[in-house]
Amino acid sequence: MGYPISGRCGVALALVLWGTAVGWLPPALAAEPVVDKKAFMVNDYRYEPPEGATANLDIGLSLCGTRCHALSENFASYIKPGGWRLIKIAGNVTIRVELNNPFLGGQCVCVGNEYKIDWYDAATYRDRSEIRTPAVE
Amino acid sequence: MRENVLLSNRITLWRVALLFLATLFVQPPGSLAAQDISDLAPAEIIRLGEQMYLKGLLPSGKPMQAYVSGDIPMEGTSFTCVSCHLHSGIGSFEANIATPPTNGRILYQERKPYIKGFENVPSYHRYASYFPVRPAYTDETLAALITTGFDPTGRSVLKVMPRYDLDDRDTAIMIAYLKSLSDQFSPGVSENEIKFATVIVEGVDPAAVAAMLLPLENQINRKNSQALTYQSSPRLARMANNVMGPDLGAKKFSLARWVLKGAPETWRAQLDAYYRAEPVFALLGGISDGEWEPVHRFCEENRIPDLLPQTDYPVLSNSDWYTLYFSRGVRQEGEAAARYLHSMYDLFAGRAVVQVVRDGRVGKALGEGFREVWATTGHPAPVEIVLPEGEALSGERLRQIVAEHKPAALLLWDDATVLAALEGLPDQAGRPGMVIASSSYLGKEMWNISESLRDLLYLTYPFRLPQEEGRFDVALKGVLAGKNPSDYDQKILRRSYIVGELLSKSLVQMRGEYYRDYLLDVVGMMADSVFPLYERLGFGPGQRYASKGCFIVQLGKGANPQLERRSEWVTQ
Numbered sequence: 001m002g003y004p005i006s007g008r009c010g011v012a013l014a015l016v017l018w019g020t021a022v023g024w025l026p027p028a029l030a031a032e033p034v035v036d037k038k039a040f041m042v043n044d045y046r047y048e049p050p051e052g053a054t055a056n057l058d059i060g061l062s063l064c065g066t067r068c069h070a071l072s073e074n075f076a077s078y079i080k081p082g083g084w085r086l087i088k089i090a091g092n093v094t095i096r097v098e099l100n101n102p103f104l105g106g107q108c109v110c111v112g113n114e115y116k117i118d119w120y121d122a123a124t125y126r127d128r129s130e131i132r133t134p135a136v137e
Numbered sequence: 138m139r140e141n142v143l144l145s146n147r148i149t150l151w152r153v154a155l156l157f158l159a160t161l162f163v164q165p166p167g168s169l170a171a172q173d174i175s176d177l178a179p180a181e182i183i184r185l186g187e188q189m190y191l192k193g194l195l196p197s198g199k200p201m202q203a204y205v206s207g208d209i210p211m212e213g214t215s216f217t218c219v220s221c222h223l224h225s226g227i228g229s230f231e232a233n234i235a236t237p238p239t240n241g242r243i244l245y246q247e248r249k250p251y252i253k254g255f256e257n258v259p260s261y262h263r264y265a266s267y268f269p270v271r272p273a274y275t276d277e278t279l280a281a282l283i284t285t286g287f288d289p290t291g292r293s294v295l296k297v298m299p300r301y302d303l304d305d306r307d308t309a310i311m312i313a314y315l316k317s318l319s320d321q322f323s324p325g326v327s328e329n330e331i332k333f334a335t336v337i338v339e340g341v342d343p344a345a346v347a348a349m350l351l352p353l354e355n356q357i358n359r360k361n362s363q364a365l366t367y368q369s370s371p372r373l374a375r376m377a378n379n380v381m382g383p384d385l386g387a388k389k390f391s392l393a394r395w396v397l398k399g400a401p402e403t404w405r406a407q408l409d410a411y412y413r414a415e416p417v418f419a420l421l422g423g424i425s426d427g428e429w430e431p432v433h434r435f436c437e438e439n440r441i442p443d444l445l446p447q448t449d450y451p452v453l454s455n456s457d458w459y460t461l462y463f464s465r466g467v468r469q470e471g472e473a474a475a476r477y478l479h480s481m482y483d484l485f486a487g488r489a490v491v492q493v494v495r496d497g498r499v500g501k502a503l504g505e506g507f508r509e510v511w512a513t514t515g516h517p518a519p520v521e522i523v524l525p526e527g528e529a530l531s532g533e534r535l536r537q538i539v540a541e542h543k544p545a546a547l548l549l550w551d552d553a554t555v556l557a558a559l560e561g562l563p564d565q566a567g568r569p570g571m572v573i574a575s576s577s578y579l580g581k582e583m584w585n586i587s588e589s590l591r592d593l594l595y596l597t598y599p600f601r602l603p604q605e606e607g608r609f610d611v612a613l614k615g616v617l618a619g620k621n622p623s624d625y626d627q628k629i630l631r632r633s634y635i636v637g638e639l640l641s642k643s644l645v646q647m648r649g650e651y652y653r654d655y656l657l658d659v660v661g662m663m664a665d666s667v668f669p670l671y672e673r674l675g676f677g678p679g680q681r682y683a684s685k686g687c688f689i690v691q692l693g694k695g696a697n698p699q700l701e702r703r704s705e706w707v708t709q
Contacts, residue, residue, distance in 0.1 A: 077606075
C-alpha cells in the first residue's frame with residue numbers, strides 16, 4: 001500500500017529509491033532500505049473531505065484517527081537481546097493516505113514524528129531471536 | 138471559606154462525640170452478645186448473614202439501614218459489606234486505599250503493625266503497616282463497631298464505613314456469619330501442597346489438549362522445582378521468601394486431569410466423583426469444543442473457582458461468580474460488528490443492514506450478539522436471513538439477497554464455505570459497501586481470502602494483530618523449550634500461558650490466605666497486565682469476561698498478507 005510522503009523523509013526516501021534504481025548506491029545500503037530503520041509515530045491527524053463534496057466531518061475525523069494510528073510503529077513489538085532506543089530525526093512529518101472507507105471519500109492527513117531505531121550492541125547477549133514461534137492465526 | 142471549614146469540622150466533632158456517647162449509654166455492653174439465635178439452624182444463620190453481607194438485606198428481606206458519615210441515611214443495598222471487604226472478607230487494596238479484613242479469624246486477633254512470621258517479607262510488611270493497631274474484637278466490641286462505627290480503641294471509622302441500624306438479633310446473625318467467613322482454608326490446600334485440576338472434555342483434538350496442558354504443567358513443574366530448591370538452598374529460599382513468604386515458597390502444586398466423557402448431562406456426576414475423590418482448590422483452564430455449562434454450574438454450586446476455561450460458549454451471567462472467562466465468546470464479535478457499523482450508520486443513507494446467519498451454534502451466537510447491541514442503537518432492525526444447517530450459500534442466492542435488499546452492510550455469519558459465494562460480488566451493481574464476517578468462524582481459511590474480495594470483506598478479529606504479537610515469543614520460548622513450536626496451536630497455548638501467569642501473580646498477592654473467594658477477589662483487584670494474544674485483559678471487581686474488545690480488520694494485499702485494522706479495539 002503506497003502513500004505519498006512529504007517533508008525531509010520524503011526527499012531522503014526518494015533519493016534512496018532513485019539511487020537504488022540507478023545502481024550507484026553501495027549494495028549494503030541498497031539492500032537495507034532506509035525506511036526499515038525508521039519508525040513513524042503519529043501525534044495528530046485530520047480529515048480532508050473530497051473537493052466539492054459534502055461529507056460527514058465528524059465520522060471522517062474519527063475514521064482518520066484509526067487510519068492514522070494504524071500507521072504508527074508499534075515499538076512494543078521490537079525484540080532484540082540488546083534492546084533499543086528511538087532517536088527523533090524529524091518532527092511534524094505529514095503522511096497523506098486515502099481514507100479507504102466505502103461510504104466516505106477523502107483523505108487522512110497524519111502528522112507525526114520520525115525516529116531512528118538505534119539497536120544496542122547485542123554482542124554480549126545470547127541472541128535467540130532466530131527461534132520463532134509460528135504466527136498466531 | 139475557612140470559617141465554613143471550621144464550622145463543618147466542629148459539627149463533625151459534635152456528631153462523633155454524640156455517637157460515642159450513644160455507644161456508652163444506648164448500647165450497654167453485653168446486650169448484643171446475649172442475643173440468642175439458637176432457634177436458627179447453623180445453615181440458616183449463614184444464609185441470612187450472607188444475605189446481609191452480600192446484598193444489604195435484613196433477614197426480614199427489607200434493606201438494611203445504613204448511615205454514612207455518621208448520620209446521613211442510605212439504604213444498605215447501596216453500601217453492602219462485600220463492596221469493600223469483598224467476597225472473602227479479607228478486604229481490599231486498590232489505588233492505595235486499604236480496607237481491612239472483616240472475617241472472624243482476623244477480627245478476633247489483636248492487630249499488630251506486622252504479621253507474625255512474615256516480618257521480613259516486604260509485601261506482607263507493607264500491607265500490615267497500612268492499618269492501625271487494635272486489640273482483638275469481642276462480640277460486644279464488634280457489635281458496637283457495626284452499629285456505631287467505633288472500634289475497641291474508641292477510634293471512629295465513620296469516615297470510611299457506614300454504621301448500620303441493626304437490632305440485636307440481626308447483629309448477632311451478622312457476627313455469626315463473619316465468624317464463619319474465610320475461617321478455615323478452602324479444600325485442596327494442605328500444609329505442603331495446593332491441589333488444582335483441569336477439565337478436559339473427551340473428543341477435543343488431542344493436539345489442542347496438549348497445547349492447553351503444556352503451559353499449565355510447565356507452571357506447576359516450575360513451582361515444584363522452586364519448592365524443592367526452597368527446601369535445599371537457604372540462600373535461594375531467602376530470595377523466594379522475600380517475594381512469596383515462607384509459606385507459598387515451600388508449597389508444592391499438583392494438577393489433576395478431570396476428563397469428562399459422554400453426553401453433557403452426565404458430566405455433573407463425573408465432576409462430583411472427581412471432586413469427592415480429590416478436592417481441589419481451583420480449576421485451571423480446561424477445554425471443550427462445545428458445552429461448558431455443566432462445569433460452570435458445578436463450580437457455582439461447590440464454590441470452586443475456574444480460571445479461564447477455553448470454550449467458545451461461556452455461560453453469560455451478571456451474577457455468577459466462580460468462573461472467569463476469557464471473553465463472552467464468539468457472540469462478542471457480533472456485538473463488535475454492531476458497534477462498528479453504528480459508528481458510521483449516518484453514512485448509510487437509509488440503506489438496510491442485512492444479517493445472514495447460519496442456523497448453528499456459532500452463527501446464532503454471532504447473530505444474537507449483533508442483534509442485541511444493534512437494538513440498543515435505535516436504528517431499524519437488520520434484515521435477517523437464516524441459512525439452514527448443511528445447505529451452502531450459493532453465489533446466486535447471495536446475489537438475490539443483495540439485489541432484493543441493496544444493503545449498505547452485509548453480515549455473513551457463516552463458515553469458510555461462504556467465501557466461494559462471495560466471488561463476483563465486488564462487481565455486482567448495488568453491492569454492499571462492506572461485507573463483515575467472523576474470523577473465528579472462517580478459521581484459518583481467512584488467510585486464503587482471494588485478492589478480489591479483500592477490499593470488500595471486513596473481519597471481526599478478537600485478538601491482538603499477529604504482527605504485533607511477536608514480543609510475547611520470548612515468554613513462550615520458556616514453555617516451548619525442547620518442543621517443536623509448530624506442534625502446538627498458538628492461540629490455545631497462549632491462553633493457557635495466561636492462566637499460569639494469572640495464577641502465580643494471584644497466589645503471591647494472596648499473602649497466604651488460601652480461600653477460594655479470596656483468589657477471585659485478588660484477580661478482581663489486579664491491575665491490567667499485558668498478556669499475550671489479547672489487546673487488553675481487564676479483571677475489574679466482579680467482572681467475569683476478561684477481554685471485552687475486538688478489532689475490525691481487513692486482509693492486506695499480497696501472497697503473505699497482514700491484517701490491517703479498520704477500527705480501534707471495539708469494546709462493550
